Amino acid sequence: MDKRTFLKSLGLLGLAAVPSAYGLEKWIDLHSHIPPKTLAGDEDFWSEIRAGYRLKPDYINLENGFYCMQPEYILEAFIKNIREVNYEASFYMRGVQHERKRENVERLAKLVDCNPDELTITRNTTESLDLIIGGFPWKEGDEAIMAEQDYGAMLNMFKQVAKRHGVVNRILSVPNHPSSDEEIVKLYEDAITDKTKLIMVCHMINISGQILPVRKICDMAHKRGVQVMVDGAHAVAHFTFSLEELDCDYYGASLHKWLSVPLGAGLLYVKKKHIPNIWPLIASGNVDEENIMRLNHMGTHPVHTEITVSDAIDYYYTIGPKRKEERLRYLQRYWTDQVRGKTGIILNTPEDPERSCGIANVGIEGINPKDLAKILMDKYRIFTVGIGGQNVLGCRITPNVYTSLEELDALVEALMELANG
16 A cells, blocks of 8 residues: 555545544543553554544644643533633623633643642743743842753743843753763752852753653752742643642643643643742732732633633543553654664664653654754655754654554654655
8 A cells, every 4th residue: 555545544534424422432431441551552552542533644743742632522611611602602701711710710720730729721831931020029130040951932931031021041952862860960959059040941842852850849949049930831731740730839731632632722720829929910909919920910811712611621530641642652762662672763762651641752863853843744755744953853752642653654654764865
């Protein structure tokens, strides 16, 4: 079978009848006795999950890290929510939206394990973390620590507060293959001075997929009187964790990524004691300085996206957090284990399975990352994104639960062919 015929046949699976929510629950119940790690490699099980997505047959989508499409179950719920808001119009906006938002906040808080009074819904990670960076009570000469591998939007916000408030930014570089957690912690510790006020750290580095030892960094920083802000853009609904256990001061995430909420939803966590100290991005009528809702006033906005957070959480719990985590880790290891150590292939993601999950980054010697992404798309019909710089040179590969092993075999075949000249 040639590659184009293969791709079209994969796409037709996505156009098949979508399992109902009841049918999906029944299917998962039939497999509930199987441990998540064992079920991760059961292709019959995951093919049924795949059938719940409408997949475009023109290419293999291995760029779910930017935006995870919704399965048809969530998409249909989203459309229903749009109709509901449109039907009730101003009545909904004036009388219902705040109660619904509170319900979704409580469900999100339970998902990430924190107090609902410390969490609010934003539009994305950038808004969440830029709100903290821009609203932090900076004084001239204060210092902040971050890594060159951190997301550009947040680094740009730190540059802005440097110009505006005289903040000094100390930038370090995280190694792609650390020898231990302690090596990473020491990098941040060595950058601290008596003027350091805030450290920004990725929970999962977006360009390489490396998971950092956040709790250990927080413990170290707090002993030195320094607060920690965590970029969790790729962590929520990707792998399981607890904000209570991380003990960070601030946490931001995008819900349109691994939770598969429609575009326009994120979350912000602020430890209760810090809420009064942060200036809102947009002034709110809420005068209670200890109420986190004063930090995310955004005026009239598409509330139907917020409503759908609950539907996405339902779907996530139906699949099962540990089942999803183990499947994503299995998919990443399936293809990386086949190419790791091969001549001409560079893996920028740690080999230790505890230091990564579904995301990995791969490069080919002698090929620019953007050129590699173009070749993979034009020649092999595999959609990825090229990452150049920040000690990482390659294409970020981000499969999702609907990704098949046949699609990853196509990636491996392409990489081996390119590495061999």
